[in-house]
Amino acid sequence: MAASVAEDAQGPGSTGPNHGLRIFLIWLPIAVAADLLLYFVYGPHMPPGQMSNSAQSQQFDIKVMSVLAAPVMAFVLVFMAYSVIVWRHREGDDEDGPAIFGHARIQATWITVTAVIVLFLASFGTYELAWPGFAGAGAGEGPSPIWKPDGAPLQVQVIAQQWRFTYRYPQFGGFETTNLMLPVGEPIQFNVTSLDVIHSFWAYQLGVKADANPGVNNVAYTTARQTGNVTVRCDELCGLWHGAMFDYGKVVSVAAFKTWAQTTEVQLAAITKMLPPYSTTYDPTVVPQMSKAMVKAGLVGGNGYYYPPNDPVQP
């Protein structure tokens, strides 16, 4: 793209060296080398890796955009470097430069080329977002998602509160745990919600990021491709201990996950009974059966409420 611009810039009737061609010849190897390195050498290692299909989609997008961006940046930088070296002011030369007010063809080319790149990127991004293989690319899609994976995904509820994530597994009796355990190769649906302020659930290696809004169920999909550890961090400033709001999840084989889920369901059965019934959102100030159960169990901090029922003061 920059080639045509550079050649046009030569303009008709100019004298002296062909600056446009020179800039083009400097730019071309740099752009080609940068693109090859970015796509083939650095590309497979780009963040956030390939642990899930959504991470894969993000890595692919970053890769494609890097490949498009590198030549553009290289063109501007080569042009600027060439200008400051070749067209610098020489001692004793007090004449003004040539009075060039514009060049219709170059302007039109520039606008066309940038418009084509931009429109390509927009349609590429939309395709990546909507393609069922990536199913919303791991981003939070709100309570009624439109881009979903095929089949019935495993439901994992992420409950964020200051400054902890807990997880509920509704398909296993709705037990609540601080351990995030996920099966490999199966579509997973995260239902992300918050009990107090806005948090954001960021499972880095899985390429999942969804804001946890109070009173809202924010859905995100992913399918893990490999087993391994997952870092979970809060990605939205949520108060004093935002920086310490992180934990680690694990992606394990389907069989190991089933065993773990069923064992934990049995282990936690007594506590699960005390929890409010599974729901997409929770209101921490109005959980009567929970406070009753907690009072019975001797846990009466805050009168059985997380906060006083009026406007809560931040602890």
Next chain:
Amino acid sequence: MAIETQPDRAQGAGGGQPLGRSGARPWWRRPAIHTAIVGAVIGYLLGHLLGDYLTGATGAANQYPNVPLSDSEDWPIVLGYVFAIVGWLAGLGVFNDIFRQMIGRPAAYNGNGQHEDGGLAKYFRYSLDHKVVGLQYLVGMIIYFCTAGLFAMAIRTELLSPVHHVFTSQVYVEIVGEHGTMMMMLMSSVILGPFGNYLIPLMIGAKRVAFPRVEALSFWLTPMAFLILLSGLLLGGFPFGWTGYAPLSIQSTVGADSYAVAFGLMGVSMILAGFNIIVTVICYRAPGMRWSRLPMFCWAMVTTSFLMVLAAPVLVGGMYMLLMDRTAQTAFFASRLGGSSYLYENLFWFFGHPEVYILALPGFGIVSEIIPVMCRKPLFAYKVAGAGMVGVGLLSFFVWQHHLFDSGINPDMRPLFMLTTELISIPTGFIYLVALGTFWKAKIRFTVPMLFALGMYFNFLIGGVSGVFLSDVPADTTEHGSFFVMAHFHYTIMGGLIFAFMGGLYYWLPKMMGIKLNTTLGKWQFWLMFISFNSTFLPLFAVGMAGQPRRVFEYALNLQPLNDWVSISSFVLGFSILLFVINFVWSTVFVRERATANPWQSRGLEWQVASPPPAENFDQIPVVLSGPYDYGVKDAQPVADLHPPAGVLSAAISQSAATRAEA
């Protein structure tokens, strides 16, 4: 054509003074900053007492149920701030003329030929001279910038280690909030305030701005916004950064009131400043100053002003609703009472995205002004440059939800916002077309302003391209809320706006003060700042991509080497700013080397008058004869006829009136 109907009479003095009998009184009896401080303190005490009375803390009849709410503590603070603002303005003498007219006496300032007397004292008064206001803004902005910069140093100090902490988490989030908010709200006027107010009348050939009182008021609100924001530290700070997302901001302790009042107040200041610039440029251009001859800096200022006037009211509204939620128990943003936290996010970013272009466009304007002069060539593709500014300004209102891609709000609208966000890179790219075209076969002089302009183009390229990565939803899912975003907007704002500001300062200070800044120190500052800036923020893209969220004080151990590198670079960056402050103070206070009238051989109209400009800018309203960028044009006409023969103006006016009558 915007020809004044009676140019010689309508445009009176460039300055004035609210108190007519000014010379008669000693300085301490005239309203100035010291009376303003007294007014603010009295106002705060009154407001605080009123708040205490309303909430029953003074023992009077309690109007609200006495429950342990943060709200009952918020009333005295908020009312204290509001009354302090009123007291501050009253102490400054802002209302004096209004009251004089109310009781039937003539206003002290009538727009004719009253000028500031006295040397430094006028800079501490409510002066109506746009040149005084410009310099007030300049010094104010440098103070605000350095204060917020110190907070940044503190952040980087804490991030030297993920396990050993310098600050508690409480202090750390306070610092993060103060740094972000102070930079984002006060730096919105860093170029429009000093350079816009000072130079626009000079650039368009006017003797004054359209609304001197509004302009002066817009400045005198900024110290109050700054102090109120800082006072938040005394109240325990606010733990929610510059975005102030509800419900965190509703739940926070009283420090959050300082955030909402200060940010809302700065919104008002932006609206006022914007209106003044818009009307000045539209209505006060000299004859012959067609839109096609308007300097690119004026285009940038007009576009910025439109963004301010259209976006800031949304901020003021949002902050008002936030304060109501915090004090009067409304529930705009509390989802369990029928409100929505999304509403706040929408309001905030509907302001917040134009805001970042309020920060970017002035930088484009300054570099577009510097490069033709230093390249000795006309600005390449003038119309494209103007279209770029207007295009960016227009599109900036249609992109705000790209800040909320992962929030679950309107997921089906994301492709639209992805499209608009990527479209905005087309007009932004125009700025580069203009630059590269201007460099083509130029004779580039590496003066300090030109170095800063080149640095700005380099930095903004990285900032702009990384912005395209953020506009793509899948890629944004990795990058959102991480240090990648942080690096991106520091490249556009610090690398773009502040580099352009520095360039503009070295370029225009000889005009504004008649004093040259030291060139050697300037070059040192540039190279130190340029290298350490890139060394600070380039690694942060990698840090963000590696999974470090913003505003954390603990991070993964394996990221410590990179974070340490960044912290040390940032200290060097801080030192380069210190060099600037030293240069600024040294050159303007101690050395005071007189600048020649037109040190850059610029064709700009502002350079055609003496430096610093005379009290009324121009003896007569000039007649503009040609464009400001006609370098290298053989037999180019001078920019303007500064002493048009008598009768020329009236002839032109009657002619245009006749054309209008025919139309």
